[in-house]
């Protein structure tokens with residue numbers, strides 16, 4: 001079965017990607033993603049202007065049904081990732097960027113615009129905002145202003161990474177804003193923000209940063225991820241593609257993301273646990289489901305989830 005997907009000027013040989021942050025910090029990890037079977041390419045760790053150590057450890061913890069993290073944007077710095085994605089690779093790259101403040105985002109996109117990189121870029125809108133205001137993606141005016149400024153000069157393929165929303169009116173408000181801009185895609189969802197887990201033997205939280213508050217990933221966020229993929233597919237211009245992220249551990253989960261309208265599917269927590277072999281397994285499991293249902297192409301069912 002042909003799992004090839006085109007987004008903007010990039011042809012991905014498979015629908016599968018890593019979720020930014022997992023298996024994409026170094027050249028070695030990014031090359032491993034590209035060279036692995038059944039991957040469509042690689043998404044870089046969100047790059048900040050300078051290299052960052054990130055938060056003190058423990059900053060990631062595996063739960064029974066997922067994960068919690070407060071990594072703090074550890075990364076090798078923007079030049080490292082721009083250099084990597086500008087080189088030739090066997091599969092497409094998506095350069096993820098995250099400013100620590102508004103001016104960082106503008107500065108990074110000016111640099112990409114001026115660079116030789118012609119591939120896709122993804123702006124992580126979970127980036128922090130001014131103190132006292134929520135992350136940018138939860139500040140609709142700020143998101144609108146940021147995208148307006150970016151698209152006043154940026155002409156290369158650009159998508160945004162979104163946190164989950166939990167109110168139908170927020171889906172309406174965010175989609176109204178996103179539909180104003182020539183985005184290649186959205187990537188939804190980022191981790192479910194500020195969860196908390198406790199080790200009852202020690203009665204302590206399980207990660208050190210932020211008094212134990214961290215983003216949730218894995219199986220437990222799949223219903224939230226599916227809702228966000230479907231809600232935005234229903235609301236966004238068809239020209240804006242969707243990378244479905246969140247809670248994928250099986251071919252059935254991939255099938256649900258695709259039924260909700262995802263064009264590509266990325267894997268985070270399960271990739272960290274299983275390694276890049278997971279992409280062959282997901283491909284095999286999805287192929288089996290499609291064969292059982294008599295589907296010969298993803299177009300036979302993409303976005304066709306039915307109401308009850």
Ligand SMILES: CC(C)(C)CCc1c(C(=O)O)[nH]c(=O)[nH]c1=O
Pocket residue numbers: 021046069070071072073074098124126127128190191215
């Ligand atoms: C949460 C931020 C540190 C502002 C952005 C980076 C990021 C992180 C991280 O580096 O802590 N973890 C996530 O699950 N998603 C993210 O987007």
